[in-house]
Amino acid sequence: xxxxxxxxxxxxxxxxxxxxxxxxxxxxxxxxxxxxxxxxxxxxxxxxxxxxxxxxxxxxxxxxxxxxxxxxxxxxxxxxxxxxxxxxxxxxxxxxxxxxxxxxxxxxxxxxxxxxxxxxxxxxxxxxxxxxxxxxxxxxxxxxxxxxxxxxxxxxxxxxxxxxxxxxxxxxxxxxxxxxxxxxxxxx
Numbered sequence: 001x002x003x004x005x006x007x008x009x010x011x012x013x014x015x016x017x018x019x020x021x022x023x024x025x026x027x028x029x030x031x032x033x034x035x036x037x038x039x040x041x042x043x044x045x046x047x048x049x050x051x052x053x054x055x056x057x058x059x060x061x062x063x064x065x066x067x068x069x070x071x072x073x074x075x076x077x078x079x080x081x082x083x084x085x086x087x088x089x090x091x092x093x094x095x096x097x098x099x100x101x102x103x104x105x106x107x108x109x110x111x112x113x114x115x116x117x118x119x120x121x122x123x124x125x126x127x128x129x130x131x132x133x134x135x136x137x138x139x140x141x142x143x144x145x146x147x148x149x150x151x152x153x154x155x156x157x158x159x160x161x162x163x164x165x166x167x168x169x170x171x172x173x174x175x176x177x178x179x180x181x182x183x184x185x186x187x188x
Contacts, residue, residue, distance in 0.1 A: 002102050002187055003094070003118060007110035008125035009156060010149050011132040011139075013169035013176065017125045018106035020177050021184060026102035029093045031109075034086050044085075051081065065145060072148050083113060090118070102187075111159045112152075121187060123180075124163040126156045127170045 006021065008014045015032065022028035038044045045060060052067055052074065054060070068074045090105065097103050107115060116122060127135075129150065136146045160166055167179045 001094075001098055001100055002120045003105060004102060004187070005105045005107055005110050005115070005119035005122040006125060007107055007122065007159065007163070008169075009127075009132060009153050009159075010108065010146065011135040011141075012125045012127045013135075014106050014108060014125050016173065017123070017167065017169065017176060017180055018104055020173075020180050021123075022104040025184070025188075026100050026104055027093070027097050028104045028106065029090055030106045031086050031090070032106065034089045035082055038082065038085060047081065048078075051077065068148060069142070069144050072151075075148060075152055079109075083109075087113075087115075094118075109153065111162050112154055116162050121165070122163045123165045123167060123183060124156065124159050125167050125169050126159075127168065131170055 004021065006014055006018045008017075015030070018028055018030065039061060048054070048064065049060075052064065054063055054067070056063065064078070068078070090107075094103070105119065107113070110116070110119075110122065132150070133143065133146050137143060156166075165183045167176065167183070169176050
């Protein structure tokens with residue numbers, strides 16, 4: 001099995017790139033999807049509720065985002081809860097799909113979490129900060145939350161040292177698709 005990791009800064013286009021690469025080529029593990037599933041679990045919600053001393057269970061995610069905006073150290077606190085759970089799911093995904101020729105992994109903090117050893121190929125999706133901020137806000141995020149999350153990540157020039165390929169995602173989806181498939185052809 002060839003494990004292909006896809007990473008990049010917030011709102012760089014990792015999800016789109018991951019879908020383009022994985023369709024009809026192999027299963028896709030999405031760290032963001034695992035986190036979304038965690039937030040839907042009552043047990044997880046209760047844990048977060050206690051750890052962050054939240055006062056109301058309604059608008060849970062909105063209140064948690066406000067907590068993060070109030071104190072950026074809350075991101076670290078949240079990551080210490082989430083990251084081990086995501087890593088466990090990732091290892092399980094690898095076991096289940098061990099017989100597949102290719103598996104794809106969309107992991108936003110792949111480099112920051114020092115997960116490079118798990119992958120045969122790492123692709124960095126990058127876009128300039130202004131474009132990423134605009135994308136983030138179009139999806140309903142605030143500029144302040146974007147800044148907090150963006151500052152948590154290594155800058156692209158540092159990430160590039162650990163990546164086999166870099167794809168700039170500042171144009172349209174057709175350009176992104178062509179660039180990604182050109183890379184995939186090297187391994188297919």
